[in-house]
Amino acid sequence: MAAVTELGTALRALVDASVSTAVGPEELRAAAAEARRATALLEADRRPPGRLPPLDDPVAFRRVYSPVTGVGSAVAPPLTLRGDPAGGVRAEATLGLLYEGPPGYLHGGMSGLLMDHLLGAAAIHAGLWGMTAHLELDYRGPVPLGVPLVLRGWVERNAGRRTDVAGSIAAADAPDRVLVQATGIFVTPRAEKMDAYFATVTDAAGRHTPPGRPTDATAVQP
Numbered sequence: 001m002a003a004v005t006e007l008g009t010a011l012r013a014l015v016d017a018s019v020s021t022a023v024g025p026e027e028l029r030a031a032a033a034e035a036r037r038a039t040a041l042l043e044a045d046r047r048p049p050g051r052l053p054p055l056d057d058p059v060a061f062r063r064v065y066s067p068v069t070g071v072g073s074a075v076a077p078p079l080t081l082r083g084d085p086a087g088g089v090r091a092e093a094t095l096g097l098l099y100e101g102p103p104g105y106l107h108g109g110m111s112g113l114l115m116d117h118l119l120g121a122a123a124i125h126a127g128l129w130g131m132t133a134h135l136e137l138d139y140r141g142p143v144p145l146g147v148p149l150v151l152r153g154w155v156e157r158n159a160g161r162r163t164d165v166a167g168s169i170a171a172a173d174a175p176d177r178v179l180v181q182a183t184g185i186f187v188t189p190r191a192e193k194m195d196a197y198f199a200t201v202t203d204a205a206g207r208h209t210p211p212g213r214p215t216d217a218t219a220v221q222p
């Protein structure tokens, strides 16, 4: 885990530098050569899709390469999700140029990714694992880059396999002024779909490890 975290931290610094650098073409080409060398090192042993990495824990829902929370992911902020004393889950983040949409502000699609994850995590936190069936966002104000943000997700109601969830993004110093408001419907797939989607998913030891068991509710840190 220390090595995965070390590589993820180094890669995030690299991609941040790569989108904010002002060096010339010679330096860019030298950096590209270094990046290709690192890629060759990592390509020596790869896992196929559907086989979880050894450090993933499907019971605790630890996903080290998640694009949102993965400590080993070059593109994840990465967020740390916690139970929110006000209900649901929350995370704090300060996002950089990698995620820029309008100059100086967060890309709207990135807000969608973050809200999808927060809403899904809120459902899991309540013991209601499901896949996103519907996600709707209202963009009320641009989300600034480089300032601390607070992201929240909470369950509104549940009926059978369907869970209605909501969430928000706001600046940490103005938490009541919602910049992005999200609502979503998460659905636990019917058994036939669960089989069709996840029948071949295994952990690193080859054991069948489909998502969605009740214990996945431990996903969020207390």
Ligand SMILES: CCCCCCCCCC(=O)SCCNC(=O)CCNC(=O)[C@H](O)C(C)(C)COP(=O)(O)OP(=O)(O)OC[C@H]1O[C@@H](n2cnc3c(N)ncnc32)[C@H](O)[C@@H]1OP(=O)(O)O
Pocket (backbone or CB within 6 Å): 061, 081, 116, 117, 118, 120, 121, 124, 130, 131, 132, 133, 134, 159, 160, 161, 162, 185, 187, 188, 189, 190, 193, 219, 220
């Ligand atoms: C801490 C870790 C946190 C991790 C968070 C991860 C978050 C990320 C989550 C994802 O990205 S999941 C990936 C994106 N989603 C998908 O790929 C799902 C694609 N859609 C499907 O596979 C199916 O549509 C789905 C499994 C969601 C539902 O199919 P089912 O056949 O199981 O459900 P069904 O159609 O019978 O609907 C069940 C109920 O939900 C309702 N429903 C389903 N889809 C709906 C929809 N789109 N809008 C409104 N209601 C919907 C439906 O009306 C019904 O309500 P009732 O029970 O009241 O009749």
